[in-house]
Amino acid sequence: MKVAKFGGTSLASAAQIKKVCEIVKTDESRKVIVVSAPGKRYKEDTKVTDLLIQYAEARLSGQSGEETYARIAERYTEICGELRLPKETAEEIALHLSQSLLYVPGENAGRFMDRVKAAGEDTCAKLVAHYLQSQGKEAVYVNPKEAGLLVTGEPGNAHVLPEAYEKLSLLAEQPGIVVFPGFFGYTPEGELVTFSRGGSDVTGSILAAAIKAELYENFTDVDSVYVVNPHLVHEPKDIREITYREMRELSYSGFSVFHEEALYPAYRAGIPVCIKNTNNPQAPGTMIVSERTVHDNQVAGIASDNGFCSIYVGKYLLNKEIGFGRRLLQILEEEGLSYEHTPSGIDNISVILREKDLTPEIEQRVVERLKRELHAEEILVERGLALVMIVGEGMRRSVGTSARATAALAKARVNLEMINQGSSEVSMMFGVKEVDADRAVIALYEEFFPKAAAPIADIAVSVNA
Amino acid sequence: MKVAKFGGTSLASAAQIKKVCEIVKTDESRKVIVVSAPGKRYKEDTKVTDLLIQYAEARLSGQSGEETYARIAERYTEICGELRLPKETAEEIALHLSQSLLYVPGENAGRFMDRVKAAGEDTCAKLVAHYLQSQGKEAVYVNPKEAGLLVTGEPGNAHVLPEAYEKLSLLAEQPGIVVFPGFFGYTPEGELVTFSRGGSDVTGSILAAAIKAELYENFTDVDSVYVVNPHLVHEPKDIREITYREMRELSYSGFSVFHEEALYPAYRAGIPVCIKNTNNPQAPGTMIVSERTVHDNQVAGIASDNGFCSIYVGKYLLNKEIGFGRRLLQILEEEGLSYEHTPSGIDNISVILREKDLTPEIEQRVVERLKRELHAEEILVERGLALVMIVGEGMRRSVGTSARATAALAKARVNLEMINQGSSEVSMMFGVKEVDADRAVIALYEEFFPKAAAPIADIAVSVNA
Numbered sequence: 001m002k003v004a005k006f007g008g009t010s011l012a013s014a015a016q017i018k019k020v021c022e023i024v025k026t027d028e029s030r031k032v033i034v035v036s037a038p039g040k041r042y043k044e045d046t047k048v049t050d051l052l053i054q055y056a057e058a059r060l061s062g063q064s065g066e067e068t069y070a071r072i073a074e075r076y077t078e079i080c081g082e083l084r085l086p087k088e089t090a091e092e093i094a095l096h097l098s099q100s101l102l103y104v105p106g107e108n109a110g111r112f113m114d115r116v117k118a119a120g121e122d123t124c125a126k127l128v129a130h131y132l133q134s135q136g137k138e139a140v141y142v143n144p145k146e147a148g149l150l151v152t153g154e155p156g157n158a159h160v161l162p163e164a165y166e167k168l169s170l171l172a173e174q175p176g177i178v179v180f181p182g183f184f185g186y187t188p189e190g191e192l193v194t195f196s197r198g199g200s201d202v203t204g205s206i207l208a209a210a211i212k213a214e215l216y217e218n219f220t221d222v223d224s225v226y227v228v229n230p231h232l233v234h235e236p237k238d239i240r241e242i243t244y245r246e247m248r249e250l251s252y253s254g255f256s257v258f259h260e261e262a263l264y265p266a267y268r269a270g271i272p273v274c275i276k277n278t279n280n281p282q283a284p285g286t287m288i289v290s291e292r293t294v295h296d297n298q299v300a301g302i303a304s305d306n307g308f309c310s311i312y313v314g315k316y317l318l319n320k321e322i323g324f325g326r327r328l329l330q331i332l333e334e335e336g337l338s339y340e341h342t343p344s345g346i347d348n349i350s351v352i353l354r355e356k357d358l359t360p361e362i363e364q365r366v367v368e369r370l371k372r373e374l375h376a377e378e379i380l381v382e383r384g385l386a387l388v389m390i391v392g393e394g395m396r397r398s399v400g401t402s403a404r405a406t407a408a409l410a411k412a413r414v415n416l417e418m419i420n421q422g423s424s425e426v427s428m429m430f431g432v433k434e435v436d437a438d439r440a441v442i443a444l445y446e447e448f449f450p451k452a453a454a455p456i457a458d459i460a461v462s463v464n465a
Numbered sequence: 466m467k468v469a470k471f472g473g474t475s476l477a478s479a480a481q482i483k484k485v486c487e488i489v490k491t492d493e494s495r496k497v498i499v500v501s502a503p504g505k506r507y508k509e510d511t512k513v514t515d516l517l518i519q520y521a522e523a524r525l526s527g528q529s530g531e532e533t534y535a536r537i538a539e540r541y542t543e544i545c546g547e548l549r550l551p552k553e554t555a556e557e558i559a560l561h562l563s564q565s566l567l568y569v570p571g572e573n574a575g576r577f578m579d580r581v582k583a584a585g586e587d588t589c590a591k592l593v594a595h596y597l598q599s600q601g602k603e604a605v606y607v608n609p610k611e612a613g614l615l616v617t618g619e620p621g622n623a624h625v626l627p628e629a630y631e632k633l634s635l636l637a638e639q640p641g642i643v644v645f646p647g648f649f650g651y652t653p654e655g656e657l658v659t660f661s662r663g664g665s666d667v668t669g670s671i672l673a674a675a676i677k678a679e680l681y682e683n684f685t686d687v688d689s690v691y692v693v694n695p696h697l698v699h700e701p702k703d704i705r706e707i708t709y710r711e712m713r714e715l716s717y718s719g720f721s722v723f724h725e726e727a728l729y730p731a732y733r734a735g736i737p738v739c740i741k742n743t744n745n746p747q748a749p750g751t752m753i754v755s756e757r758t759v760h761d762n763q764v765a766g767i768a769s770d771n772g773f774c775s776i777y778v779g780k781y782l783l784n785k786e787i788g789f790g791r792r793l794l795q796i797l798e799e800e801g802l803s804y805e806h807t808p809s810g811i812d813n814i815s816v817i818l819r820e821k822d823l824t825p826e827i828e829q830r831v832v833e834r835l836k837r838e839l840h841a842e843e844i845l846v847e848r849g850l851a852l853v854m855i856v857g858e859g860m861r862r863s864v865g866t867s868a869r870a871t872a873a874l875a876k877a878r879v880n881l882e883m884i885n886q887g888s889s890e891v892s893m894m895f896g897v898k899e900v901d902a903d904r905a906v907i908a909l910y911e912e913f914f915p916k917a918a919a920p921i922a923d924i925a926v927s928v929n930a
Contacts, residue, residue, distance in 0.1 A: 345889025
C-alpha cells in the first residue's frame with residue numbers, strides 16, 4: 001500500500017487532475033490519495049488557498065468578500081466543467097464550498113480562518129473522488145473528522161495527537177481508493193484546525209504512518225530535489241537518494257520542497273518518502289530513506305537562509321560564572337524569543353536568532369536586561385546575517401570537508417562571521433552576511449559538485465606569498 | 466611607579482634572590498615587590514608550596530608532619546645562611562614560619578590549609594625585605610591584612626573585594642620599597658584566604674591597579690611568552706606584544722605563563738603588563754597591552770588544552786521547542802556542572818565541558834534527567850577531547866584565516882570534532898581528539914609561523930582528484 005499526496009500545481013486545472021488520475025490508475029497499490037487545494041495554473045495566477053485567506057480576511061473586516069468568493073467558486077466550476085462531471089456533481093461541489101465559507105458572526109477569528117482555508121483542500125478532495133468514480137474507479141472521499149485525524153487546537157498550527165493513529169489505521173481496510181483532503185484535522189472537541197502552511201505534506205505523512213504504507217509518494221512539479229537552489233545554479237545536480245536527517249536539515253534552511261514538519265511521522269514509522277513529478281511520473285524522483293545506499297558524494301545538498309541576526313554579549317571572566325548562559329537564554333525566553341545557535345568564546349557568547357523576532361522594542365528591552373541583570377560589559381547586535389549549510393551523512397567524520405568548504409569560501413572572498421560545526425553529524429553551518437550568501441552557496445556547489453564528477457578528492461593547499 | 470612580581474623560580478635560592486635584588490636596585494621606580502614562595506631549584510626539586518600542602522595534609526590526617534616541616538624550615542634557613550643575613554634575622558624568620566604553621570586542633574580544615582600555604586609567600590617576603598635592607602635599601606615588609614587586601618571567603622579561591630582598592634592605594638605613599646607576599650588576602654572578618662594556585666600573579670595585578678602603576682612587571686624564568694608551547698615546537702617564535710584579550714584567551718587554554726584571573730585588575734585599570742626573565746632582565750620580554758602597535762602576524766598564538774568531553778543531545782524537531790536549550794543548561798547547573806561551549810545543529814545540541822567534572826555518577830544522573838525531563842531521543846557522551854585555539858586580534862574579520870587553519874589541519878590528517886568560531890573576535894576554536902591535539906598545534910604553528918617570515922599570505926587552493 002502507498003500513500004500518494006498531490007500538491008497544488010498537480011491539481012491546478014482539469015488537465016492536471018487528469019494526470020493525477022492516470023497516476024492513481026497506473027499503480028493499484030496507491031491506496032490513499034491526499035490532495036492539496038488547486039494551485040497556480042501559470043506564474044501570475046493566484047492559489048486557491050490565497051484567495052480563501054483573502055476572502056476570510058475580507059469577512060473578518062466586515063466586507064462581503066463577494067468578488068473573491070466568485071473567483072474561488074469559478075475555479076472549481078471550471079474544473080468540473082472541463083472534467084465533464086455531471087451537472088449534479090458540479091452543483092454538489094458548489095454547495096459544499098458555499099457551506100464551508102458561511103460566515104457565522106461572532107465566531108472566533110482563528111477558527112473561521114482555519115475553516116475557510118480548509119475548504120480549498122476539502123472541496124478538491126470531493127471533486128477528485130467524483131472524477132475517479134466517473135473514470136470507473138472505486139473511490140471515496142473521506143473526511144478527516146470521520147477518519148479520526150485528531151490534532152491540537154492552536155489555529156493555523158495544528159499538531160497530530162498520538163491517539164489519532166489507531167483510528168486512522170482503519171483507512172487501510174476501506175474498500176477502494178481513499179481520497180483525503182490535506183492540511184487539516186479536528187480537535188477532540190470537534191473543532192477544525194489547519195496545519196501550518198504547506199501542511200498537506202503533513203497529512204500524507206501521518207496517513208502513511210497510520211496505515212503502515214510501504215511508500216509515501218509526494219507528487220510535486222519537479223522531477224526531483226536538487227542539491228542546490230536551481231535559481232542560483234543552472235541545471236544543478238539532482239538528488240536520487242537522501243536520508244531523513246539530511247532532508248530535515250535541508251528543509252530547515254531554505255529547501256522549500258517539503259514541509260519542515262512533514263518528515264517526522266514517516267521517519268518515526270520508517271516509511272520511505274519519494275518526491276515525484278506529476279508531469280513526469282516516469283522520472284525516478286528523490287527517495288528519502290533511513291540509510292543511503294548511494295554514496296557518490298559525501299555532500300548531499302547545500303542550502304541557505306536569510307533573515308538572521310546575532311546578539312553578542314561580552315564580559316570579562318564570563319566563563320567563570322556558573323549559570324551565565326542559562327540566565328541569558330532565560331531572558332530571551334521571557335521575552336518570547338526563540339534562538340537558533342549560541343557560539344561562544346572564552347569571555348563572550350553570541351546568540352543567533354531570526355531577525356523578524358527581534359523587533360526594535362524587544363531588542364531595546366533585551367539589551368537593557370542583559371546589562372542590568374547579567375552586568376554584560378559589551379553588547380552588539382548585528383543584523384542581515386544568512387546561514388549557509390552543507391549537509392551530508394558522514395561528512396563530519398571525514399577529514400578535510402571543512403578545509404574544502406572554507407577554502408572555497410575564502411576564494412570567493414566570503415568572510416565567515418560564524419562557523420558552527422560539531423553537534424550535527426550531518427551538517428556544517430556558516431554564518432555570512434546576507435549579501436554574501438548567494439556567492440557562498442555557488443562557491444560551495446562548485447567545490448563539492450564539480451562539472452566532471454570526480455572521485456572523492458584529496459585536498460592540497462598552496463599558499464602564495 | 467612599577468609593581469614587580471617575582472615567581473617561585475626567581476626566589477628558589479640565595480643566588481636567585483640576589484638577582485631579584487639587583488633588578489630592584491636597577492630601577493628606582495620599582496616601588497612594590499610581590500613575592501611568591503621559593504620554587505624549584507632543579508627539575509626534581511619540590512616547591513615550598515607543595516611541601517606546605519603536604520605538611521597541612523599530614524596534620525589534618527592526625528600525623529605530626531615533622532619531617533616535611535623540617536624540609537620547609539631548612540629551605541629558608543639555607544637561604545638566610547647563603548645570603549649572610551644576621552643570625553637574629555634567620556631566627557626571626559624561623560620563628561615566624563613555625564608560628565604560621567601552628568596547628569590549632571578543631572580549626573576549619575580549609576582555613577588551616579590556606580594559612581599554611583600562605584606561610585610560603587609570607588615568610589619569603591620577610592626574608593626578601595630583610596635582605597634588601599641588608600643591601601642598604603629602604604625596604605619594608607607589608608602584611609596584606611594591614612595593607613587592606615580584602616577578599617571573599619571561600620578557602621583556596623579568594624577574590625578581591627572592590628572596597629580593597631582604596632586602602633591599598635596608600636601603599637604608594639609608604640616610604641621606600643614595599644615587599645608584599647603574594648597569593649593571599651583577608652576577609653573583612655580577618656580570616657586569611659588564598660587565591661587559587663599561582664595567585665601571586667593576582668596579588669601583583671591588584672596592587673598595580675591600586676597604586677595606578679605605570680607598569681606591572683611579572684618576572685618569571687622565560688625571556689618571553691612564546692606563540693606556542695615550547696615543548697611541542699623547537700625554539701618557537703616569541704611574542705613581543707600581545708593584547709589583554711589575546712593573552713586572556715591563550716591563558717585560558719593551556720598557556721600557563723600567567724594566572725588566568727591575574728590580568729583582570731590590570732586590564733580594568735589599563736595598566737600594561739610585562740612578562741620578563743629574572744635570569745635575563747635585559748631581554749625585552751612580552752608586553753601585554755590594550756592595543757597592539759606591532760602587527761607582524763594576524764595570529765598571536767596557538768594553544769591547546771586536554772581533558773574535555775561532550776554530551777550530545779538529539780531530538781527530532783528540537784529547534785521548534787522554545788526553552789529546550791535553557792532547560793538543558795538548567796539541568797547541568799543543578800548538577801553543579803559548568804560548561805564551556807554549546808555547538809548546535811537543527812535537531813541537536815552538544816555541550817562541551819571539563820571531563821573531570823563529569824564523574825560517572827553525575828553522567829548517569831544527567832543522562833537520566835535529559836531523557837526523563839527533556840525527552841531527548843539520543844544522548845551520546847564522548848570523552849578524550851582537546852580544544853585547540855588560534856588567537857589573534859582582527860583574525861575573524863580577515864577572509865581566509867579559517868581556510869588556512871582547516872587546510873593545515875586536514876593536511877595533518879586531524880579530524881575536526883568541532884569548530885567554534887563566531888562569537889570571539891580574537892579566537893577560533895577547534896575540538897579534536899586528545900591524541901590529535903599536539904599534531905594539530907604543530908600543523909597550525911607551521912601554517913601561521915612559517916620559517917621565513919612572509920607577508921600576510923593570500924591563499925590558493927587546488928583540489929587534486
